[in-house]
Amino acid sequence: xxxxxxxxxxxxxxxxxxxxxxxxxxxxxxxxxxxxxxxxxxxxxxxxxxxxxxxxxxxxxxxxxxxxxxxxxxxxxxxxxxxxxxxxxxxxxxxxxxxxxxxxxxxxxxxxxxxxxxxxxxxxxxxxxxxxxxxxxxxxxxxxxxxxxxxxxxxxxxxxxxxxxxxxxxxxxxxxxxxxxxxxxxxxxxxxxxxxxxxxxxxxxxxxxxxxxxxxxxxxxxxxxxxxxxxxxxxxxxxxxxxxxxxxxxxxxxxxxxxxxxxxxxxxxxxxxxxxxxxxxxxxxxxxxxxxxxxxxxxxxxxxxxxxxxxxxxxxxxxxxxxxxxxxxxxxxxxxxxxxxxxxxxxxxxxxxxxxxxxxxxxxxxxxxxxxxxxxxxxxxxxxxxxxxxxxxxxxxxxxxxxxxxxxxxxxxxxxxxxxxxxxxxxxxxxxxxxxxxxxxxxxxxxxxxxxxxxxxxxxxxxxxxxxxxxxxxxxxxxxxxxxxxxxxxxxxxxxxxxxxxxxxxxxxxxxxxxxxxxxxxxxxxxxxxxxxxxxxxxxxxxxxxxxxxxxxxxxxxxxxxxxxxxxxxxxxxxxxxxxxxxxxxxxxxxxxxxxxxxxxxxxxxxxxxxxxxxxxxxxxxxxxxxxxxxxxxxxxxxxxxxxxxxxxxxxxxxxxxxxxxxxxxxxxxxxxxxxxxxxxxxxxxxxxxxxxxxxxxxxxxxxxxxxxxxxxxxxxxxxxxxxxxxxxxxxxxxxxxxxxxxxxxxxxxxxxxxxxxxxxxxxxxxxxxxxxxxxxxxxxxxxxxxxxxxxxxxxxxxxxxxxxxxxxxxxxxxxxxxxxxxxxxxxxxxxxxxxxxxxxxxxxxxxxxxxxxxxxxxxxxxxxxxxxxxxxxxxxxxxxxxxxxxxxxxxxxxxxxxxxxxxxxxxxxxxxxxxxxxxxxxxxxxxxxxxxxxxxxxxxxxxxxxxxxxxxxxxxxxxxxxxxxxxxxxxxxxxxxxxxxxxxxxxxxxxxxxxxx
Numbered sequence: 001x002x003x004x005x006x007x008x009x010x011x012x013x014x015x016x017x018x019x020x021x022x023x024x025x026x027x028x029x030x031x032x033x034x035x036x037x038x039x040x041x042x043x044x045x046x047x048x049x050x051x052x053x054x055x056x057x058x059x060x061x062x063x064x065x066x067x068x069x070x071x072x073x074x075x076x077x078x079x080x081x082x083x084x085x086x087x088x089x090x091x092x093x094x095x096x097x098x099x100x101x102x103x104x105x106x107x108x109x110x111x112x113x114x115x116x117x118x119x120x121x122x123x124x125x126x127x128x129x130x131x132x133x134x135x136x137x138x139x140x141x142x143x144x145x146x147x148x149x150x151x152x153x154x155x156x157x158x159x160x161x162x163x164x165x166x167x168x169x170x171x172x173x174x175x176x177x178x179x180x181x182x183x184x185x186x187x188x189x190x191x192x193x194x195x196x197x198x199x200x201x202x203x204x205x206x207x208x209x210x211x212x213x214x215x216x217x218x219x220x221x222x223x224x225x226x227x228x229x230x231x232x233x234x235x236x237x238x239x240x241x242x243x244x245x246x247x248x249x250x251x252x253x254x255x256x257x258x259x260x261x262x263x264x265x266x267x268x269x270x271x272x273x274x275x276x277x278x279x280x281x282x283x284x285x286x287x288x289x290x291x292x293x294x295x296x297x298x299x300x301x302x303x304x305x306x307x308x309x310x311x312x313x314x315x316x317x318x319x320x321x322x323x324x325x326x327x328x329x330x331x332x333x334x335x336x337x338x339x340x341x342x343x344x345x346x347x348x349x350x351x352x353x354x355x356x357x358x359x360x361x362x363x364x365x366x367x368x369x370x371x372x373x374x375x376x377x378x379x380x381x382x383x384x385x386x387x388x389x390x391x392x393x394x395x396x397x398x399x400x401x402x403x404x405x406x407x408x409x410x411x412x413x414x415x416x417x418x419x420x421x422x423x424x425x426x427x428x429x430x431x432x433x434x435x436x437x438x439x440x441x442x443x444x445x446x447x448x449x450x451x452x453x454x455x456x457x458x459x460x461x462x463x464x465x466x467x468x469x470x471x472x473x474x475x476x477x478x479x480x481x482x483x484x485x486x487x488x489x490x491x492x493x494x495x496x497x498x499x500x501x502x503x504x505x506x507x508x509x510x511x512x513x514x515x516x517x518x519x520x521x522x523x524x525x526x527x528x529x530x531x532x533x534x535x536x537x538x539x540x541x542x543x544x545x546x547x548x549x550x551x552x553x554x555x556x557x558x559x560x561x562x563x564x565x566x567x568x569x570x571x572x573x574x575x576x577x578x579x580x581x582x583x584x585x586x587x588x589x590x591x592x593x594x595x596x597x598x599x600x601x602x603x604x605x606x607x608x609x610x611x612x613x614x615x616x617x618x619x620x621x622x623x624x625x626x627x628x629x630x631x632x633x634x635x636x637x638x639x640x641x642x643x644x645x646x647x648x649x650x651x652x653x654x655x656x657x658x659x660x661x662x663x664x665x666x667x668x669x670x671x672x673x674x675x676x677x678x679x680x681x682x683x684x685x686x687x688x689x690x691x692x693x694x695x696x697x698x699x700x701x702x703x704x705x706x707x708x709x710x711x712x713x714x715x716x717x718x719x720x721x722x723x724x725x726x727x728x729x730x731x732x733x734x735x736x737x738x739x740x741x742x743x744x745x746x747x748x749x750x751x752x753x754x755x756x757x758x759x760x761x762x763x764x765x766x767x768x769x770x771x772x773x774x775x776x777x778x779x780x781x782x783x784x785x786x787x788x789x790x791x792x793x794x795x796x797x798x799x800x801x802x803x804x805x806x807x808x809x810x811x812x813x814x815x816x817x818x819x820x821x822x823x824x825x826x827x828x829x830x831x832x833x834x835x836x837x838x839x840x841x842x843x844x845x846x847x848x849x850x851x852x853x854x855x856x857x858x859x860x861x862x863x864x865x866x867x868x869x870x871x872x873x874x875x876x877x878x879x880x881x882x883x884x885x886x887x888x889x890x891x892x893x894x895x896x897x898x899x900x901x902x903x904x905x906x907x908x909x910x911x912x913x914x915x916x917x918x919x920x921x922x923x924x925x926x927x928x929x930x931x932x933x934x935x936x937x938x939x940x941x942x943x944x945x946x947x948x949x950x951x952x953x954x955x956x957x958x959x960x961x962x963x964x965x966x967x968x969x970x971x972x973x974x975x976x977x978x979x980x981x982x983x984x985x986x987x988x989x990x991x992x993x994x995x996x997x998x
Contacts, residue, residue, distance in 0.1 A: 043405045048395035058390060065398045066389040069134060070382065077133065078385045079367050080107030080348070084139065084324070086356045089116025089124050089150075090769050099824070103131040106360050109388055110137030110189075110255075111172065112354070117151050118185060118412055121859050122403040125186045134389075135397035139189035139237075143209055144502075146181050152409060154181070154417050157424055158502055159194055159221070161552040162530060163211035163577030164428040164589070168224040173420055175228020181412055181457055183235045186403035188395040190229055191237045191285065191324075192407065193222040195272040196245035201534050202272065205250040206240075208502040212577025213245075214586045215271040222272055223279050230282065235395055238276055239328060240287035241313060242294065242302060243269025251332035253300055257290040265293065271316060282391065283322035284313065286351060288332030301336050303346050308352035313602050322391050334358060340366025344365050345377065352384040415611070418557065419604035424577040425551070425561040430533075430574035431590040433548035438526060440568025441491065442894060444820040446471040448491040451475075451482070451519065453512045454497035454531070458554045461495055464563035466662075467877050468597065469820040479515055483522050492523045493566065498555045499529035506531040508538050520544035528562055530554035536580045560600050567820075568595030568893070595894040597820075598884050599641045603995065606638040612995035613644050618989050623965075627977040629948050631659035631838065632965035635876035636992055637884065638956045645876065647753045651838045651931065653971060664837045664873040666826050666856050666965040668945030671872035672792045674824070676884040677921040678897065680716075681890075682814060685898040688802065691905070698798045706779045714783075714919035715791050719911055721780030722788035728770055729846050729858040732762070737845060754864040755827075757847040757854045762862055770862065771797060785916045789859065791871040796868025808866050818895055819881050824874040827865040829853040837873065838966040840947050845973065856947055856968060870946075876962040883942070883960045909942055934985040935993040961992055 027424070058066075070078075085108050087099045100110045111128055113121050125138055140146065146153035146236075158163075165171060168380050182190050197218050198210035211221040227834040228238045249254040260269070273284070286309055288301040294312060294615050295305040302308040303325045313319050325346045328334060337345055339359045344367065346354065357363055370376045392398070441448070446727040450465065450473045452458050465471045472489070476482035486492055494516065498506040501654060508516065511917060516539070519525060526547035529535060534549050542548060549572075551562040562571045575589035603610040616634055631649030635642060665672070683689050689698060689712055696708035710720040732743040745752040745761045752761040774790050794806050803810060808826045816824050828837055832853070839852035846858055853873075860867035885892040889900035906920040922941040925932050931944045932952060940951030948967030952959045967979040 007423060010362060029048070030198060047202060062393045065393050066386055069389050070386055072834060073134075073385070074363070075368065077107040078381055079364055079371070081109035081134070081385045082343075082352070082354050082367075083357055083360050083363070084110035084112055084137065084353050084355045086114055086327075087111045087124065087128070089120035091116075094938070096127075097130060098664075099124075100131050103136065105622050107133060107963065108136070108360060109134070111137060112139040112141075112189075112191070112356065114141075114149055115805060116149070117382050118146065118673055119405060119514035121150060122185055122405055126402040126405075129186075129400065135392060135400040136405050137189055137388075137392065137395070137397075138185075138187045139191060140182065140185075140187050141192070142178055142182060142187075142190045143192045143194055145178055146185065146412065148612070148743055149984075152608045155500075156421070157428065157553060158208040159211045160198075160208040160577055161428050162221055162225070163217055164430050164550075164552065164574035165221075166573065166575060167222055167427050170420070170423055170427060171221050172228040173226035174424070175225040177228070177417060177420065178225075179229040179232025179234040182229070183232050184403075184408065184411055187234065188236050188392075188397070189237060189283070192229070193225045193236065193238060195219075195222050195238045195276065196240055196243055197268055197272065198245040200246045200248055201249050201537060201578065203245060204248070205503075206245055206247070206253065207534065210245055212586065213579060214502070214577065215268050217577060219272040219275040220339055221963065223276055225647035226276060226279065226281060230280065231407050233390065235322075237283040237285050237322075237738075238281050239285035240289075241273065241284050242287070242289075242291070242308060244287045244289065247289070251326070252290045252330045253332075255288060255290050255299060255332040256334065257292070258295060258631060260291070262293045265291070270317070270915055273319075277317060277319055281321060282394075284319060285324040285326055285355070286313070286349075287326050287328055288336075290879075294900055300325060301333055301349065303333055304336060304342070304349050306349045306622060308349070309346075313729050314350055314784040322353060322387060323351045324353045324355050325351045327464055328354055329358045339363050340370075343367060344370050347376065347380070347384070360776075379931045383945075401407065401417075407756050416604050419602035421555075421557045422561060422601045422605060425558045425574065426564075426570050427551060427567055428574045429558070429562055429572065429573040430550045430552075430576050430588075431565070431592055432550060432576065432588060433542060433545060433547070434585050434590050434592060437593075438524065438547040439490070439572075440595055441469075441526075441566055441567065442595065443818075444567075444893070445817040446490040447488065447773055448472070448522075449474045449486050449492045451486075451492060451494045452497065453494060453508070453516065454554075456499050456554050457560070458497045458530075461497075461559035461563055463529075464560045464600070465493065466822075467820075468563070468567040468569075469878060470822040478986040479518055482515075483518060486519065486523050490524065490670055492519060493526045493528065494519065495528040496535070497554045498535065502532075506535045508535060513538060517541075517544070521875060524568065528566070530558060530562070531891070533576060533578055533580060536584075539583075542583055550574070564599050565592065567597055569599035570594060581793050585669060593894075596640060596879060596884075596888055596891060597893045601641040601643060603638075603886050604997075606643060608636075608638055608643055609995045609997055612991060615991050616644070616646070616988050617648075619745055619984060619991065620646075622978060623979065623982065623984045624649040626982060627653070628977060628982050628984060629967035630969055632948070633659065633661060633663070633665065633668075633876040634965060634988060635960070635962040637653070637880055637960040640884065640888075641984070642877070642880065651966070656837055659838065659875065662823065662836065662875060664832060664875055665946050665949065665966060666838075666840045666870075666900070666945075667872050667874050667879065667949050667964065668857060668870050668947040669875075669949075670879065670943050670945040670949050670951050672868065673921060673943040673951065674874070674879060675872050676792050676799065676807065676868040677906075678797055678815055678882070678885075679807070679810050680897045680921070681902050683799070683802065684905070685890075685902040686710075695794070696852070699794065699795075699801065702775055705775050707775065707783040713910060715794065716906075717785075717911055717916060717918050718787045718791060719783065719785055719914075719916055720788075720791070721782070721784060721786060722790045723777050723779075724786055724788050726777065727858065728773065728862055732862075733768070733846070733965060736966050738848070754862075755854075756864070757843075757851065758849055758860045760847055762864075767863060772861065785911070785914070785918075789857075793859070793866035795870070796799040796866075799868075806866070807868065807883040815882070815897065819885065821874070821878040821881055824872060824878040824882075826855075826871045826873070827853075828873040839969055841968050841972060842970045844971070845947055846971070861887065874964075877962050878962070879951050882952055883962065885954050886941075887955060887958065887960060912968060931985070933983075933990045933993070934941050935990050944985075946978050950989075952989065957996060959992060959995070959996075961989055963988060 099606035117672040147155035571594040572592040636644035696703040840856035857870035889903040890898040937956040940954035948965035
């Protein structure tokens, strides 16, 4: 049903026009004839007539119930059934009492709710039903779900957005959700779907409410939505008959004149109705339109036209369901005749139900007079009233039960709805231009700027873009200055964000069009429009825009999905449902390449239970309350999709800064796995080193030492008998346990440029001392497993000597820059503010300061913060990218970093028979005393970090799990490691496994 509530003031703009720009009933607006739109050739396959009958045919029980009720009715009660009155759940007791009076005293047959809230409406529904002698029809305009009218309910995409989707099963799922929500609320009629074919871009009242301008597209989508809704036992109303799509004015304010030919109406506007009638559409709403080709009487609205309602709808098209008028309070109807006379006219025309009448008592009095003088016959009255009763039986009102108020809010907003919403936008968002394959953005080392247009929010879009690579937001009030700044970048993403309300104006302003034109003239531009596609009508030239994306609506999920598309985590699938001047046409839509980068979705879409995953919250809080860690980040991905990413607690226990998903943590030994190891794997992949290569051949420095014959394989397996650890720093302290002046300076100077911590620099040559100590350290006399940091300290030395590059440069060049790991680095204070880095310790034994932004590991600190075994700072999202690369056996974002064979070689347990459950650099599952729960498979692998971290993945379940914390804060003296003893990380891992839907 068209938005009747506009008349009484829901939207301020609409109210202004209704109040100040009203016209007389003879005012009309002519819509010129236009050529019949070119149609795509998709084939429409209707349901069978047998299936239709199973829903609509009358049973013996239905006939008996209908006849029994009707036979007991008085004239007042019969006439009352024809009225469907409007009600609100956000109004005062005066309004509520008025509705109750209409139900109890005037016997109205139904109530259509408008604005309010779900619990309030359900409660009022029960109260109104309790007053009714015959159970009431309850109706709602829920074209995109209950949220069209009710707060605190779920909003599905508008029809125009759904019109871009090619998968009809998804549309039917939307209908099922809508139907079940209506059912839960005690609603029997959803006044949907909209069957109008929006062939006029200037249509002020249909627009986004239409599935588009293609009759087949509208019919297919509307039929799918109807199937879903009616499958839940909720009745649908197709509207606005015979077609409101080719109008340029609003029938709430005047009577639009449509000058289309009868042939055009039959071929285009009626197409959708014919298809849905075949599938069992329960009811139709007739619009208030002046259509001379169908009704020769002057300015007779179609709702009051016998030729339209009876001859065309019922006789020619054979429709036998319920027939509603559109709202009788709308000017398109109320200007035609006064109260009572209007109801008589629409009844004579063939309508069954008077929707939203202006004055029920006055209309009833007149109708009784008309009945008495024979203008309304008993036969005519019985026809509509019995039909109404039949449909009340079909809606289950013969066994009426009050709406259950318990857990109503929770039931209506179950988390699984987001899963469908992700799928909808993944299939709707449409790429219209992609010159030189600017989409998806492949090279993440490029400099990318971002500029916002439009007044609505964009934070989710920007934050998701930044999860893929470094994005610089550029703002300026001066266009010339803005363009000067943008010259520094390789690409510019411009997004246009408008308020997510279907009737709000969504056009570019003159200034925005000028800025867009000038920015596009001087830069490579991707324009992403989070507004109705008609907003593009004001752009006269798209030649300077390299990439053009229509995301349709400005919601959080549309912003996430659109950002994914820009970076290739998903491919483009949507097709434009309307034409944009001569630039783009119906069904235009390009496909784009899908790169295997991490995407984002709801847990259900990868067979995970969000209710079980939510238990992670309690475990995280238990860790914080138990002083196991002041805060943490937890990320879960499955099948290439991040499904859970949360931050908990604060950076410190003293009510410090709350942890966010972008904060950096010292990942400690995870540095081995996400920095040193992948660089070593590349050398192995290039045959620069082999499993049996000896250490003396890798580093001649170790020739003629007790380590010269250690093989590459044994080194990475920690099966070389190396010492576990040496506290190198202790030898550099003076007698007061302070950094000795022999080795340290407070200010950088000649030979003292290696920074250990704030205002602390060590001798540059101390690295050689560390390597000498390692070379001379003892080795176990028997071959056995000993986890040692020396392995990766040695491998860093090997990498840098072999490649002649520093480890930090190798990791950035070989991996981080192309993976989009822009938050992963050594010595983060070079780029990040200290407040965005979690502190790891109040050091009172070596550096004597709060360690924040400097590596916690003492040996790594003495190496200037860059070591093979520690030093990396990162966040959960960046760590997950490297883990996903491993899961995909060396491939990420379309780049093969090393071969699958290399990955398999490194993920193999070579000494499993000797009890060594490790790969080459990867830790593996250990049944007792290991880092994981027993729930993960033997194929799983990962690493932990001393500061309270864990990164683990399981190829069998395709799960990536990242846990980052600073459990070492405030101190690790006499370390109890409560986090490990409390098995917090393992408990969360078990929850993740439990959440898998078998």
